Amino acid sequence: MSKYQVNEKGYYGNFGGAYIPEMLYPNVEELRQQYLSIIEEPEFQAAYNQLLRDYVGRPSPLYLAPRLSERYGANIFLKREDLNHTGAHKINNTIGQILLAERLGKKRIIAETGAGQHGVATATVCALKGLECIVYMGAIDIERQAPNVARMKMMGAKVVAATSGSQTLKDATNEALRDWINNPLDTHYIIGSVVGPHPYPDMVARFQSIISEETKRQLLEKTGTDSPDYVLACVGGGSNAAGMFYHFLDDEQVALIAIEAAGHGVDSGETAATTALGKEGVLHGSRSILMQTADGQVVEPYSISAGLDYPGIGPQHAWLFKSGRGKYVSITDDEAMQAGLRLTQLEGIIPAIESAHALAYLEKMTFKKSDNVVVCLSGRGDKDLDNYMKYFDL
Amino acid sequence: MENIQKKEGQRLLSIYYTAGYPTLDSTLPIAKELANAGADFLEIGFPYSDPVADGPVIQHSSEQALINGMCVEKLFEQLKDLRQEVKIPVFLMGYFNPVLQYGVQRFCEACKAVGVQGVIIPDLPISEYEDLYADIFKANNLSNIFIVTPQTSEDRILKIDKLSTSFIYLLSSNSVTGSTLEVGESTAAYFQRIQDMNLKNPLVIGFGIATKETFDKATDIADGAIIGTAFVRQLASPNYMERIKDFIEEIKG
Numbered sequence: 001m002s003k004y005q006v007n008e009k010g011y012y013g014n015f016g017g018a019y020i021p022e023m024l025y026p027n028v029e030e031l032r033q034q035y036l037s038i039i040e041e042p043e044f045q046a047a048y049n050q051l052l053r054d055y056v057g058r059p060s061p062l063y064l065a066p067r068l069s070e071r072y073g074a075n076i077f078l079k080r081e082d083l084n085h086t087g088a089h090k091i092n093n094t095i096g097q098i099l100l101a102e103r104l105g106k107k108r109i110i111a112e113t114g115a116g117q118h119g120v121a122t123a124t125v126c127a128l129k130g131l132e133c134i135v136y137m138g139a140i141d142i143e144r145q146a147p148n149v150a151r152m153k154m155m156g157a158k159v160v161a162a163t164s165g166s167q168t169l170k171d172a173t174n175e176a177l178r179d180w181i182n183n184p185l186d187t188h189y190i191i192g193s194v195v196g197p198h199p200y201p202d203m204v205a206r207f208q209s210i211i212s213e214e215t216k217r218q219l220l221e222k223t224g225t226d227s228p229d230y231v232l233a234c235v236g237g238g239s240n241a242a243g244m245f246y247h248f249l250d251d252e253q254v255a256l257i258a259i260e261a262a263g264h265g266v267d268s269g270e271t272a273a274t275t276a277l278g279k280e281g282v283l284h285g286s287r288s289i290l291m292q293t294a295d296g297q298v299v300e301p302y303s304i305s306a307g308l309d310y311p312g313i314g315p316q317h318a319w320l321f322k323s324g325r326g327k328y329v330s331i332t333d334d335e336a337m338q339a340g341l342r343l344t345q346l347e348g349i350i351p352a353i354e355s356a357h358a359l360a361y362l363e364k365m366t367f368k369k370s371d372n373v374v375v376c377l378s379g380r381g382d383k384d385l386d387n388y389m390k391y392f393d394l
Numbered sequence: 395m396e397n398i399q400k401k402e403g404q405r406l407l408s409i410y411y412t413a414g415y416p417t418l419d420s421t422l423p424i425a426k427e428l429a430n431a432g433a434d435f436l437e438i439g440f441p442y443s444d445p446v447a448d449g450p451v452i453q454h455s456s457e458q459a460l461i462n463g464m465c466v467e468k469l470f471e472q473l474k475d476l477r478q479e480v481k482i483p484v485f486l487m488g489y490f491n492p493v494l495q496y497g498v499q500r501f502c503e504a505c506k507a508v509g510v511q512g513v514i515i516p517d518l519p520i521s522e523y524e525d526l527y528a529d530i531f532k533a534n535n536l537s538n539i540f541i542v543t544p545q546t547s548e549d550r551i552l553k554i555d556k557l558s559t560s561f562i563y564l565l566s567s568n569s570v571t572g573s574t575l576e577v578g579e580s581t582a583a584y585f586q587r588i589q590d591m592n593l594k595n596p597l598v599i600g601f602g603i604a605t606k607e608t609f610d611k612a613t614d615i616a617d618g619a620i621i622g623t624a625f626v627r628q629l630a631s632p633n634y635m636e637r638i639k640d641f642i643e644e645i646k647g
């Protein structure tokens with residue numbers, strides 16, 4: 001058992017657990033008791049792999065980016081999650097969870113979404129399976145992300161505005177949890193990142209672990225080694241990073257670098273740099289690192305990228321950070337936007353602004369010529385064109 | 395810690411409200427008025443930014459309380475003279491993160507110092523309570539109140555009964571606060587099932603009690619009932635202080 005994976009009590013070090021009211025206990029307990037045995041069933045694996053291949057378009061390529069490699073003086077590989085159906089890594093998880101929900105006999109699916117990427121990925125699999133879908137989204141995000149709202153609606157999902165609190169991702173998550181409390185029997189909650197009560201962080205990481213599973217195989221083919229020197233991924237809640245790190249956790253020669261959103265700067269008061277500013281705390285059912293006041297009230301984060309705009313990180317990341325296994329850094333709005341433009345101009349790929357945070361960190365690193373570096377390109381930038389247009393006055 | 399007490403035939407009424415709402419300094423005056431009006435015990439909520447088990451009315455009161463400047467530190471200051479001013483048992487209710495930041499030990503000691511009988515922390519799981527905090531609660535003679543729902547298994551209810559003192563908080567339905575109590579067949583069967591277990595702790599029903607009718611129904615089956623949302627709604631009115639007595643009399647009738 002890896003010391004970086006969840007233990008039998010649902011903890012990573014002292015992070016994780018299931019800090020939920022009794023009203024959620026039966027739902028979460030049902031999942032906890034069943035998720036591993038269901039995921040390991042051969043029929044489940046076959047259905048999951050078939051959908052990933054024929055529907056999502058996996059394996060996603062591992063692309064050796066020549067002009068980026070030249071710029072940084074190392075072999076820079078991009079793991080192309082942007083080429084997945086619906087445009088991001090989020091679908092790896094929703095495919096897995098919808099199959100699980102089906103197996104548990106659930107009829108009604110709920111989800112939270114910030115930028116709308118996870119909402120779209122959930123609405124997509126619900127359309128695929130003909131299941132009722134309700135997506136909670138902050139009222140402010142509904143306004144900011146109109147195209148994704150339209151996509152979800154086209155696929156038959158009901159988008160419900162979260163009007164409480166700050167009306168963004170954290171409040172959408174609260175509303176989804178309330179819905180789950182009120183509908184204890186027929187509903188499955190598809191959480192969109194490696195957050196929430198145990199077993200969610202582990203379950204979502206397993207569904208995203210396909211990213212590093214493929215990367216190892218692809219890197220071996222291309223370079224003769226399956227062990228890169230550096231792996232980089234952006235962190236909102238941390239699901240693409242968890243998937244990108246998964247099969248490298250125990251290979252301690254691989255440096256794991258997680259990039260958070262600094263927004264206007266770590267000390268600007270408008271930031272989502274959780275590990276830089278956060279303290280141990282409990283939100284949305286798990287003990288992790290959390291941006292909060294001295295009194296334990298959750299602080300509203302800020303980032304130009306809606307997908308990184310979350311006040312916490314998953315408990316596994318809190319543990320990788322605290323144990324020193326991972327290096328947690330942050331990138332500002334401006335650095336990320338420049339990196340997004342740079343990738344577009346050097347490689348002809350428009351990245352999601354979330355992923356651009358990971359790319360931006362390359363600028364701050366020094367490499368040996370022989371270094372193999374893998375950056376998780378978690379999503380494509382179509383959804384962000386408005387932001388790019390405004391920022392660069394296009 | 396002793397269980398809450400009732401006389402033969404008495405129906406215990408408990409009121410929940412949020413500290414620091416409607417104004418920062420209304421916490422203690424409301425407690426006094428409730429005690430004078432005939433409430434049997436109180437739950438005072440301390441606010442949290444992300445109250446997942448609460449419906450819109452209590453969410454709003456928490457949000458306003460935070461804007462007013464309420465926090466755990468402030469609450470203990472306000473309750474400094476609680477035991478001189480209010481004689482009925484008082485429980486604190488809130489989410490775990492503010493307690494964790496204040497320090498669980500420090501929180502329990504402060505409860506003891508001001509004379510709080512117990513706390514209700516819905517998102518503190520039983521296993522974490524047992525492993526990490528039960529000794530601290532006991533050392534401070536503080537009850538940790540657990541919640542039971544229609545979905546809670548028999549084994550788990552027995553375990554909760556063993557860990558509990560003061561009372562067990564019985565939810566009328568699996569829902570967030572602010573729902574309505576409906577005693578249909580399945581609810582009646584659920585209450586019957588729990589009564590038949592002959593638990594050592596008194597049972598108090600919460601969530602969905604709003605009127606004399608629902609209070610009577612609940613206390614036909616249980617030792618007492620808690621009114622939250624319906625009372626907090628009253629506090630939005632400008633003359634809320636004057637209405638407290640009528641509200642309690644109306645329920646207890």
Ligand SMILES: Cc1ncc(COP(=O)(O)O)c(C=O)c1O
Nearest residue numbers: 236237238239240307354378379
């Ligand atoms: C493209 C993309 N990358 C990253 C994220 C951040 O989520 P996570 O940290 O769970 O990977 C999102 C979230 O919406 C996203 O859409």
